[in-house]
Amino acid sequence: MSFRTIESSPAQPLRVVVAGAGNMGRAWLAAVIAAPDVELAGVADLNLTAAQDAIAAAGRSGLPIGSDAVELARQTGAQALINVTIPEAHHAVTTAALFAGLPVLGEKPVAESVSRALSLVAATEITGELFMVSQSRRWNPQLARLRAMAGQLGPIGTITTDFFRAPHFGGFREHMAQPLLIDMAIHAFDAVRFLLGCEPVSVYCQSYNPEWSWYAGHANATAVFEMESGTRYVYNGSWCSAGAETSWNGRWRVSGQNGTALWNGDDAPTLHTATESTIPDTSHYSGIDGALHVFVQALRTGQRPSGEVHENVMSLAMVEAAVQSARIGRPARIDAVLTRAHADAIRAEDRADVCHVLQNWPSVRDALATPPEP
Incomplete structure (x- = not known):
């Protein structure tokens, strides 16, 4: 899929509005301010006091603020939007931006x-605007190196991720039905798609809550995914496991025909094979700074970036399938999740043009894998 390009450079930076002034919004403000080819045009938040406090904390007092991100972009001449609102607002804010002629870089999910x-x-297919999702861990140089190592292992039999931590967040996470699967596991699910370069087929998941847990919902889960390559991916995690905690990235093992690659989530991964291999450096930027760099570069070149919305949806589908499997007590097929979501999308859509595109997809999996040319 091609999309509208926008020229930018340090001499002519891309002007952006950041929507959302919470903790992640402030992190994105810092990333935008530090980027040499991006200029912060304004900050939008329903809470104008929060927006004012955020720009003051960033040392940009006096910068325009507003409660409507798209209107603020129009007033300031911004060329793109960074959507850091809560997940429930992602659809409305991003849809409005795309149809206003603004490419969007959005936080996960x-x-x-x-x-x-x-x-x-479907909205991107109509508007021709780029929508890229920032799965920030994709830009971790260590994960990129692990992917290069996986390419040396021949056919991959199993990939495992162990994730064990005990954070006391307070707030909404401690009241969610599936806090670990919905709020955290998507990072690992997206990373395994990145490592393998293939998509999920099905998942069997069990989730539960230990008696000592301070979460209302299930803080523990184990999920086994079958991937298109035949690889099995096993995610085993807990958000109420104190002591000997893993990295926030988890602890990874990639097991293939020719050997094994290990990554503790914080340090450089290691390759364990019978023969030595030279692994080139494949990434030189990381985190949300990396995502912002890739977004700007994509707008400049027209090259479809990792995280473009067609490519990203399958990571969320893995989450929904795992939650479904845990609820029904048997495996869930990804295509069944996509088919149900497609029907729900058509039923809920209030834009006739978007509904028309959705209705004309041959299948959801095909539509996501091969975005149309305009």
Whole structure:
């Protein structure tokens, strides 16, 4: 899929509005201010005091603020939007921006559900604007190196991620039905798609809550995914496991025909094979700074970036399928999740043009894998 390009450079930076002035919004403000080819045009938040406090903390007092991100972009001449609102607002804010002629870089998840995500996919096909989701861990140089190592292992039999931590967040996470799967596991699910370069087929997941847990919902989960390559991916995690905690990235093992690659999530991965291999450096930037760099570069070149919405939806589908499997007590097929989400998207869509695109997809999997040319 091609999209509208925008020239930018340090001499002519891309002007952006950041929507959302919470903790992640402030992190994005810092990233924008530090980027040499991006200029912060304004900050939008329903809470104008929060927006004012955020720009003051960033040393940009006097910068325009507003409660409507798209209107603020129009007033300031911004060329793109960074959507750091809560997941429930992602669909509305991103849709409005795309149809206003603004490319969008959005925080994960792409939307609050796969059905709403599919609506956003269709919106990009109509508008020709780029929508890229910032799965920031994709830009971790260590993960990129692990991917290069995986390429040396021949066919991959199993990939495992162990994730064990005990954070006391307070707030909404401690009241969610599936806090670990919905709020955290998507990072690992997206990373395994990146490592393998293939998509999920099905998942069997069990989730539960230990008696000592301070979460209302299930803080523990184990999920086994079958991937298109035949690889099995096993995610085993807990958000109430104190002591000997893993990295926030988890602890990874990639096991293939020719050997094994290990990554503790914080240090350089290691390759364990019978023969020595030279692994080139494949990434030189990381985190949300890396995502912002890739977004600007994509707008400049027209090259479809990793995280473009068509490519990103499957990571959210893995989450929904795992949650479904845990609820029904048997495996869930990804295509069944996509089919149900597609029907829900058509039923809920209030834009006739978006609904028309959704109705004319041959299949959801095909639509996501091969974005149309305009």
